[in-house]
Amino acid sequence: MIKKGQLYDELCLSIYNTNRYFHRLYAELLGGYELSYLQYMSLLIIYKKEKAKLMDIGEELELSSNTLTPVIERLVNKEWLIKVPSELDKRVKYLKISESKRPVFEHILSDVAVVRDELVVASEKSVISMITENESLNKTLRAMILSHNNKIEEKINDEL
Numbered sequence: 656m657i658k659k660g661q662l663y664d665e666l667c668l669s670i671y672n673t674n675r676y677f678h679r680l681y682a683e684l685l686g687g688y689e690l691s692y693l694q695y696m697s698l699l700i701i702y703k704k705e706k707a708k709l710m711d712i713g714e715e716l717e718l719s720s721n722t723l724t725p726v727i728e729r730l731v732n733k734e735w736l737i738k739v740p741s742e743l744d745k746r747v748k749y750l751k752i753s754e755s756k757r758p759v760f761e762h763i764l765s766d767v768a769v770v771r772d773e774l775v776v777a778s779e780k781s782v783i784s785m786i787t788e789n790e791s792l793n794k795t796l797r798a799m800i801l802s803h804n805n806k807i808e809e810k811i812n813d814e815l
Contacts, residue, residue, distance in 0.1 A: 670792075689733070697716070735756045
């Protein structure tokens with residue numbers, strides 16, 4: 656008989672492994688382009704929006720600018736991205752996929768589409784239901800993190 660704690664541990668391990676498998680799969684897809692998964696995701700956000708600020712990417716990926724800045728700088732140095740000043744405020748820079756890399760990125764997207772379609776066909780669930788379940792779990796986990804952070808802050812304040 657499996658105890659409740661063991662089931663929870665199995666869930667955590669399963670999600671951890673899913674994350675690793677996705678990263679491994681994408682590493683194979685992106686390796687020839689010398690792109691990391693995070694670089695790919697950043698490019699994808701910029702591609703969908705046509706242009707984006709670092710803050711936009713951070714919001715989508717739920718990452719801080721401290722984490723994203725070196726990722727974006729590498730993409731600029733590799734000439735995947737160009738920085739375009741805002742017409743309204745020259746201090747604000749937008750990121751845009753360079754015209755020379757756009758066809759390459761579109762080729763990557765077609766490679767990803769093939770893999771995505773294979774996954775959808777092989778899965779017993781629809782992609783929508785998988786995303787919905789995953790988003791629900793993520794929402795619960797974010798709420799728990801916030802709750803635990805608040806409890807720790809309250810404890811620290813009580814001790815002061």
